[in-house]
Amino acid sequence: MASPAVEIEVDNRVVRVSNPDRVYFPEIGLTKLDLVEYYLAVGPGIVNALWERPCMLHRFPKGLAGPKVHQKRLPAGAPPWVETVQLHFPRWNRTADELCVTELGAVIWAVQMSTVEFHPWNSRRGAVEEPDEWRIDLDPGPDCDRRTVREVAAATRGVLDELGAVGYPKTSGGSGLHIYVRIAPDHGHAEVRRAALAFAREVERRVPHLVTTQWWRKDRDPAHLFIDYNQNARDHTIAAAYSVRGVPDATVSAPLHWHEIADAEPRDFTIRTMPARFAEIGDLHHDIDDHVFDLAPLLGWADRDEGNGAETPPEQKQPSD
Template identity: 35%
Template structure:
């Protein structure tokens, strides 16, 4: 799979708009009716991290073989994406296309094999190809660059697809289908894909032409990633398996091949045998990697010449630069090993606003608070502007203010947007925020006053000064030395699947249940979950923090392979860190309903315990959906939160821990 570097500069909204304008100008002319080209390279989608703004239609991302059909004077030829002729292998599909009685055409689509749920099954498709059984394969058609002798490449994608759908209206073959699109807003696309059980989708910009190669008019949103790797070695098989155990993979880096991890599943028996024979013939004494592998990674490896390429599907790139949960897909014979690099999904960035001289009109009012630079883009992924962020905090005030009142607050400020420098502000010394309350300086001796947000005006005023996140202490300022809650922040290794996060959350809740304590859940808006435990004001900071630490250590003893109580990336590899350190004096945790200064501006949202099973990730809600959820709640997800609980001597015993002495 080629890396989409050459098009990265075109991903700004300004250049995309310019492209669309030029395309529309060209489409003002009559469509060409020239000779059908002999070859046609398919249009490819650019990987992106977030749904782009604008008008798009989304289609299923099929996991199969890209297939283009060339029809000239009634003769149908079928080609894969590299222009290898597959007509003889797919005679039934060629015959079905012949029955459509189309004029000279180029059609674009994907050849798949569907499972019992209607989803594409790539391993089954590959196996069917191995045995030459094409009868159950389905050719999903989604575009028509040429149709009935007319060159449609400059026509808008929606018009090309409408013409294709009309051409297929009399299709009677089960082996041909039109790939239907579904509509979803920028904010709802992941939810829509989840509802359809899709692990990836392709978006196509309305009004865009058909352009061979990769460009940002087609985008690919994946739940799982997929790309080519260079095979640099293999391990011995385990148990009853023949051939080899796993392939060692690499990509080309600045100074040579860089290790990228292993893949040990997804092979057919014939592939195990074929690959093993090929690799045995290419064995070498030394590693072809730029940097040698250390420890267990390099133990027992058979190194091979780095000439063979394989395609792999995987969950993600972990922080250590290795892929996780990899599955072997195929051997693309025409891929060149020296061109295989790590493919990076590219965020689609909004155009930077043009500098202009400020005037009185460059302001807006939100609940009477003057918002300067109201159109400043706070987040390039969502396109949210400063005035919109302030409006969110005005609208969410009835739900967020109860979590802010009486508590010292810290702010994460992004005056120029979250892509620029961020400031974490605990005290009122940096600048004067409109309507904010400055607390008694004696609460935090030696510093400027702590701050409190106790009104709508203060909340909106903080947004005016660039505040995105609101963090609160676990004590109120009227009794600052007696915390009235403690927090367990479950922070996972990024390589872990979401199911591991849910498992750790359930385990923590079970321990609290055994102790007789009720915990309340909220998404962090980042990677993990927060569990809040309300307390009576009977203990001080040291005791409360020690109790939270005892729970974290108890969980570690119960599940040492999955949970850790020790901070630091090295201690968290493959585990969930149950962070108790947010319970120290002066520490803070992001408040419920606060926006997070992350791409897409997710929101930390309280949930009921019975909602946990349906939770998809820690960034499930953004500003729009969090507000809609809050307004539509039939009941309080934190019912019983006002009940204050005590830490008892028996709880210390159950955790096999000692209460600190004064």
């Protein structure tokens, strides 16, 4: 028999959560209500990460034991106060009204609709085609160890410091690391991606024994780390800061201090551990909007690289090898 619904008060909203005892993470016994309580505990952080961004939802209607649904359109039945933004997807010549978070209640409602992961765009609804977030995705190859990730993170920070850019790191929730840099919404997705590629190539020059920017997986050394500049392409998303990941141990994409990268392990940050961490140190990305970087130097690097014969790969998702 299904467990009774519970009503969750979120600021001035009330969200009805059905089947609160449904087990979402069977290996560790965490329930839908545990997921709700986690997002309540890190509320200011997840709202800051999603604020006014189109957001794709990764839903697990039966928990991790069932299928995963990648949902662009807002699920049916949303209360009128849940906000959206309409997007156009040229690949299919279709539009979709995606969730656009402006309050914690919308996050909790999405969890009620079986959302585990939140994947926002790197632009906001007021300027969907002009990103305000440059995302550096340090994606380790299959034979790449944690030491390599840490050394590349240090090299990445060194280049950012030389540029005068302030980077905000976080775990991916897996084996990688993400670093966000706030930028002015002055360029389209293609130009931001082009700048991200120029930056990745510069890091590769500094640590060529550790980093690759090879586009095709078959051409990469599996012990190298790929700096995935393509995460800045239009309609590409990655898990938000504080988003839970749909993996058996319920790891979380956790913001870090730079000095923590040397010792941090992805499995240190889970639904169970993050609420206490958040209560102690708050949102490490809270002031990201105060540090806006001008992409001009990176676009100059892109001009230089292209003048020397470097090519920019097409904006597309890679086929699996």
